[in-house]
Amino acid sequence: MEMLSLVQWPAFAASVAAAWLVASNSKTRRNAGFWVFLLSNVLWTVWGVHTSAWALIALQVCLAALNIRGLFKTEDKADGQ
Numbered sequence: 001m002e003m004l005s006l007v008q009w010p011a012f013a014a015s016v017a018a019a020w021l022v023a024s025n026s027k028t029r030r031n032a033g034f035w036v037f038l039l040s041n042v043l044w045t046v047w048g049v050h051t052s053a054w055a056l057i058a059l060q061v062c063l064a065a066l067n068i069r070g071l072f073k074t075e076d077k078a079d080g081q
Helices: 003-022 027-051 054-078
Strands: none
Touching: 003 027, 027 054
């Protein structure tokens, strides 16, 4: 099995961990969750390029945009805005 084929497992773990963190009541954990989601977007994109999964890559780009939006929203709330 090629090393890049194994990238799907850390991507999977990061996605699950990020979802757990984003569902937290803690603003700090929610913010961390969006960063972990961005890491999972990168990992899934690497795996998608390796496997020529173009729809997965497009999905990750869209989800990354939403995660960046989430980062800004959580940081605003953390500042009391």
